[in-house]
Each structure stands twice: as C-alpha cells, then as structure tokens.
Amino acid sequence: xxxxxxxxxxxxxxxxxxxxxxxxxxxxxxxxxxxxxxxxxxxxxxxxxxxxxxxxxxxxxxxxxxxxxxxxxxxxxxxxxxxxxxxxxxxxxxxxxxxxxxxxxxxxxxxxxxxxxxxxxxxxxxxxxxxxxxxxxxxxxxxxxxxxxxxxxxxxxxxxxxxxxxxxxxxxxxxxxxxxxxxxxxxxxxxxxxxxxxxxxxxxxxxxxxxxxxxxxxxxxxxxxxxxxxxx
Amino acid sequence: xxxxxxxxxxxxxxxxxxxxxxxxxxxxxxxxxxxxxxxxxxxxxxxxxxxxxxxxxxxxxxxxxxxxxxxxxxxxxxxxxxxxxxxxxxxxxxxxxxxxxxxxxxxxxxxxxxxxxxxxxxxxxxxxxxxxxxxxxxxxxxxxxxxxxxxxxxxxxxxxxxxxxxxxxxxxxxxxxxxxxxxxxxxxxxxxxxxxxxxxxxxxxxxxxxxxxxxxxxxxxxxxxxxxxxxx
DNA sequence: AAAATCAATTGATATATGTCAACCCGTCAG
DNA sequence: CTGACGGGTTGACATATATCAATTGATTTT
Numbered sequence: 001x002x003x004x005x006x007x008x009x010x011x012x013x014x015x016x017x018x019x020x021x022x023x024x025x026x027x028x029x030x031x032x033x034x035x036x037x038x039x040x041x042x043x044x045x046x047x048x049x050x051x052x053x054x055x056x057x058x059x060x061x062x063x064x065x066x067x068x069x070x071x072x073x074x075x076x077x078x079x080x081x082x083x084x085x086x087x088x089x090x091x092x093x094x095x096x097x098x099x100x101x102x103x104x105x106x107x108x109x110x111x112x113x114x115x116x117x118x119x120x121x122x123x124x125x126x127x128x129x130x131x132x133x134x135x136x137x138x139x140x141x142x143x144x145x146x147x148x149x150x151x152x153x154x155x156x157x158x159x160x161x162x163x164x165x166x167x168x169x170x171x172x173x174x175x176x177x178x179x180x181x182x183x184x185x186x187x188x189x190x191x192x193x194x195x196x197x198x199x200x201x202x203x204x205x206x207x208x209x210x211x212x213x214x215x216x217x218x219x220x221x222x223x224x225x226x227x228x229x230x231x232x
Numbered sequence: 233x234x235x236x237x238x239x240x241x242x243x244x245x246x247x248x249x250x251x252x253x254x255x256x257x258x259x260x261x262x263x264x265x266x267x268x269x270x271x272x273x274x275x276x277x278x279x280x281x282x283x284x285x286x287x288x289x290x291x292x293x294x295x296x297x298x299x300x301x302x303x304x305x306x307x308x309x310x311x312x313x314x315x316x317x318x319x320x321x322x323x324x325x326x327x328x329x330x331x332x333x334x335x336x337x338x339x340x341x342x343x344x345x346x347x348x349x350x351x352x353x354x355x356x357x358x359x360x361x362x363x364x365x366x367x368x369x370x371x372x373x374x375x376x377x378x379x380x381x382x383x384x385x386x387x388x389x390x391x392x393x394x395x396x397x398x399x400x401x402x403x404x405x406x407x408x409x410x411x412x413x414x415x416x417x418x419x420x421x422x423x424x425x426x427x428x429x430x431x432x433x434x435x436x437x438x439x440x441x442x443x444x445x446x447x448x449x450x451x452x453x454x455x456x457x458x459x460x461x462x463x464x
Numbered sequence: 465a466a467a468a469t470c471a472a473t474t475g476a477t478a479t480a481t482g483t484c485a486a487c488c489c490g491t492c493a494g
Numbered sequence: 495c496t497g498a499c500g501g502g503t504t505g506a507c508a509t510a511t512a513t514c515a516a517t518t519g520a521t522t523t524t
Contacts (some may be wrong), residue, residue, distance in 0.1 A: 044458055065378040065455050072373065084363040093370050102367050116359070120352050127348070127355060130362040131316040137369040138325050141304065144376055145296040145416050149511075171477095177471070184377050186512060191473055199348050206520095220297050226276055321493060380480075408502070423503055438502095 048085035057102020071181035154221035280317035289334020328435035386453035
C-alpha cells in the first residue's frame with residue numbers, strides 16, 4: 001500500500017486516535033485490491049471476515065428478499081463499511097458491489113476485534129462511528145415512513161445541493177435507477193417525480209439538476225435537521 | 233431505588249461488566265420515577281440530558297414530521313433507550329412517551345459519557361449495544377423497503393408467535409393502531425391486511441391471534457433470518 | 465456507419481395504500 | 495341505566511405507486 005493511502009486511512013476518525021503499534025499491526029494484515037465495476041464484494045448472510053475500506057471508487061450496499069432488491073446506501077472514499085457485523089462477529093446484513101472501478105482495503109475482522117479489545121481509543125472511536133451509523137439509519141427510516149416519494153426526492157435534492165456547495169445547479173452523484181432504489185421507488189416513478197417537482201422550479205437534464213426557485217422548493221420539501229442533516 | 237431494581241439494572245448487558253465503583257457512581261446520580269400512561273418523556277430535537285432505562289411498563293419511540301407521526305419502536309423492560317444520542321451528545325432523533333404506567337430510571341448523560349471515558353468494559357458494552365441497535369434498524373429498513381404491508385404483517389405475526397413461545401395462538405402485545413404505525417400503514421389498512429391473511433389460516437379476535445395453518449402462512453411470508461431474527 | 469445495448473422516459477393500466485365517513489361495540493362516568 | 499367516548503371495522507372513493515410495453519436517445523460494439 002502506498003504511503004499516501006496509508007496516511008489517508010490513518011486520518012479516518014475510526015483510526016486517528018489509536019496507538020501507532022496497533023494501527024500498524026492492523027494494516028500489516030490488510031489486503032488492498034483493485035476491483036472492476038459491478039463486482040459483488042460481499043453477500044448478505046455470509047460471515048463477516050473483513051472490515052472493508054473504500055480507498056477510491058464507490059460501493060453500493062444493497063439487500064435482497066424474495067427476488068426483490070433495494071439499495072440501502074452508497075459508500076464513498078474514504079470510509080469503512082460493515083463495521084457492525086465485524087464487531088459483532090455476525091453475518092452481513094447487506095451485500096456490497098462496486099459501482100465503478102474501486103480500490104478497497106480488507107482488514108481481517110478478527111484483527112479488528114483483537115485490536116478493539118486491546119486499544120481503548122480504538123474502541124471509543126468505534127462507538128462514535130456506530131452511533132453515527134445508527135443515527136443515519138434512523139433518519140433514513142423517518143424519511144421513508146413520514147414522507148411521500150415526491151417529498152423524499154425534494155429533500156434529497158436539497159441535501160445534494162448543499163453537499164455540492166449550495167449553488168442553484170449541481171450534479172446527481174447517482175445513476176437515476178439507483179437513486180430511485182435508494183429513495184424507495186421505481187425508476188419510472190422517479191422520472192415522474194422529477195416532473196412533479198417542475199412546478200417548484202426543479203429542472204433536470206441528464207444528471208444535472210437546477211433549482212430555479214429555492215424558496216418554493218424548500219416550502220414544499222420542509223427539510224428538517226432531524227432527518228436531513230448528516231452531521232447531527 | 234429498591235435493591236431488586238438495582239440488581240436488575242446491573243444485570244443488563246450494558247452494565248454487567250463494568251467496575252462496581254463506576255456502576256455505583258452512575259446509579260447515585262440517577263433519578264427513578266413513576267410516570268402515568270401517555271406522558272411524553274422526551275421530545276425529538278431536544279438535547280439528550282438523560283439515558284433512560286425502562287424498569288417496568290413500556291415506552292413508545294416515535295417521530296413526527298409535517299403533522300404526521302410514526303411509531304419507530306417500543307421499549308420494554310428492562311432496557312435502555314436513547315443511548316446513541318447520549319454518547320454523541322446530540323439531540324434526540326425520536327420522541328418517547330409512556331404507553332402505560334411506567335417506572336423509568338434517568339441517568340444524566342454527562343455521567344454516562346464520563347464513565348464511558350473511564351471504564352473500558354463499559355465502553356465495550358456500549359459498542360455491542362450500539363451494533364445491535366444498528367443492525368435492528370437495518371433489518372427494519374429492509375422489512376419496509378422490500379415487503380408489502382401484507383408481507384410485513386405476516387412476518388410480524390410469525391415473529392410475535394415465536395416470541396410468545398411458538399404456539400398456534402398468542403396475544404398481540406400492541407394496540408392495533410400502534411401496530412399499524414410500527415408496520416408503516418394506517419389502522420384501516422391493518423384491518424384489511426388481517427382479512428387478507430385469512431386465506432393463509434390467520435384469525436384474529438381482539439388482540440388474540442391464531443395461526444391455523446403454519447406452513448401456508450410461512451410459505452406466504454417467507455421469513456428470513458437476515459430480516460426477522462432478533463438476535464443476529 | 466450500422467447494429468446492439470442500456471438507461472431513461474412515456475403512456476396505459478393495475479394494484480396498493482390512504483382518506484373520509486359511517487357504524488359497531490366495548491368501557492366508563494354520571 | 496344511559497350517554498359519551500374511543501378503538502376498531504367497513505365501505506366507497508381518491509391517491510400514490512408499481513407494472514408492463516413501447517419508444518427515445520445516448521453509447522458502445524461490430
């Protein structure tokens with residue numbers, strides 16, 4: 001692993017405070033691999049052998065049941081996924097596939113658990129990370145249960161806009177079919193939802209979105225920090 | 233606080249392994265109170281001043297947005313809630329109200345965070361607890377996104393049946409209107425869903441449910457451990 | 465360039481779910 | 495006893511969302 005990657009991983013909240021020895025030892029056991037797009041990295045139900053870190057590219061976390069599939073989240077550099085399964089030594093609840101060519105570090109789960117037992121700072125960082133993950137899913141759950149698909153899209157656009165810097169025009173960072181799945185609707189319905197937001201000043205061309213009437217859209221979307229803020 | 237309660241709380245996974253001194257110190261700062269039914273204990277958005285422990289009774293965790301309300305979970309003795317907010321020192325994402333007369337212990341959040349910093353066993357227990365909570369919400373999310381309301385009800389009944397000991401007949405432990413909210417549907421729709429399960433051998437009288445054709449119902453519900461098992 | 469592919473869109477239609485109003489039936493207070 | 499209340503149910507209807515089939519448009523392959 002190049003030094004720059006090593007340092008980038010070290011900077012993650014999860015690893016920043018742990019003892020040098022322990023971090024080095026974790027990394028010594030790690031594999032780093034380049035994967036092409038559309039490779040299934042893990043399959044739900046399997047034992048959690050590795051903690052994964054996305055170094056570059058992006059990864060889709062999804063789940064299936066009875067022939068249906070839904071996208072649960074997208075992981076972008078640099079962050080980890082499958083932490084809860086690793087810590088609990090329990091089966092993966094979600095599958096993961098690369099969305100594009102991606103570079104992934106794999107840390108054996110038993111190493112993570114061993115260092116977790118030995119390094120208190122690491123253990124604390126894991127608590128913070130898990131609490132963050134937990135709260136994110138709760139927010140997503142509220143989004144799903146309290147809003148219609150049109151409202152979910154409107155709020156997603158506002159979040160994405162802010163994430164992109166706040167300008168009136170920005171790019172979707174999803175393929176639309178996957179955005180639909182993340183938002184809990186069909187691609188057809190997403191197309192119609194975009195049209196449904198036209199009266200509020202939303203226009204779309206390809207992946208480029210432009211919000212022409214910020215106030216109108218916000219009045220409709222009613223964004224709420226307890227659902228839409230990433231940080232809290 | 234009576235000794236028996238003290239010991240029951242001590243037995244919780246969250247507190248079982250921590251040092252005696254630290255547990256005692258946590259409990260010394262705790263308030264224990266009896267609340268009548270339908271009291272709002274906490275309101276989403278407020279700072280998380282206390283970690284709550286339900287000693288007896290039951291508590292509904294719910295959220296609201298734009299005049300709508302949805303039930304997120306029910307907490308039954310003996311367990312804690314609002315752990316993630318306490319640890320992150322972040323606002324509550326959910327509100328909580330008593331469903332019946334309930335006895336609740338309140339531990340000041342800053343005490344929890346202080347002991348969390350001082351007691352490694354406690355910190356580890358928190359990790360396990362949070363990982364568990366996180367995985368529960370993920371399962372619930374999968375349930376919501378991958379299943380229709382009829383399928384959610386069918387699987388809920390199977391879970392509840394197992395929880396009640398596995399016999400063909402058992403009691404719902406929810407008021408139906410709240411069950412509807414937990415399952416993400418309206419009370420009217422729940423009524424119809426129960427009827428929709430009659431062909432699979434489900435009959436309901438009041439809160440008593442009887443599953444007359446286990447195999448048929450399971451064939452329809454297709455329960456899956458990665459969604460429906462509590463433990464994993 | 466022609467053909468093949470695939471995401472995105474559109475229209476027609478079906479299904480799922482929500483809403484509203486009415487009613488039933490227990491419980492409880494007067 | 496009686497009337498008010500509240501949860502649950504039912505029917506009629508409205509809306510939201512999914513499904514299916516066809517088309518478009520862009521991109522890649524041959």
